[in-house]
Amino acid sequence: MMGKKSNKDGRIKHLDVDGQHDEVYAKVKKLASTIKNMGSEREVFHRLFSLSKYARMHFMEEEKLMFISGYRQHQEHKQQHAEFIRKIGEIKSAYHDDRASQTLPKIVQDTLGKWLRQHIETDDEAFKVWINSGNRQTRSIMIES
Numbered sequence: 431m432m433g434k435k436s437n438k439d440g441r442i443k444h445l446d447v448d449g450q451h452d453e454v455y456a457k458v459k460k461l462a463s464t465i466k467n468m469g470s471e472r473e474v475f476h477r478l479f480s481l482s483k484y485a486r487m488h489f490m491e492e493e494k495l496m497f498i499s500g501y502r503q504h505q506e507h508k509q510q511h512a513e514f515i516r517k518i519g520e521i522k523s524a525y526h527d528d529r530a531s532q533t534l535p536k537i538v539q540d541t542l543g544k545w546l547r548q549h550i551e552t553d554d555e556a557f558k559v560w561i562n563s564g565n566r567q568t569r570s571i572m573i574e575s
């Protein structure tokens with residue numbers, strides 16, 4: 431009965447994770463357009479913070495799901511998430527150096543946007559395939575009890 435319950439929870443959480451990807455994309459797009467349209471420094475920093483905060487939350491959800499299901503590539507995947515957060519930091523520095531940079535909006539799309547697509551299509555997809563293949567363990571029972 432416990433196993434059944436955790437499977438059901440996993441499915442719901444997994445759907446949440448899919449919806450979160452759209453939101454991370456949307457936040458990357460908003461950041462790029464705010465920079466492109468010469469939004470105020472305050473607004474750009476707000477967009478950067480909002481993206482970073484949301485991405486961290488999303489990554490934590492995914493990593494939690496990987497941990498409780500006993501996913502073997504959990505650590506490597508976690509490192510990739512950290513790389514994305516680092517990239518946000520690099521964008522922040524680049525903006526700080528030259529806020530009027532004409533190339534920065536494209537850099538945002540190219541680095542963050544492309545990275546995301548690649549990560550979601552390959553690494554997140556690999557996890558999705560794995561978790562739906564019935565390989566998952568029931569580590570969540572240990573946490574619940």
Ligand SMILES: [Fe+2]
Pocket residue numbers: 451488492550554
């Ligand atoms: Fe993801």
Ligand SMILES: [Fe+2]
Pocket residue numbers: 492507511549553554
């Ligand atoms: Fe991921």
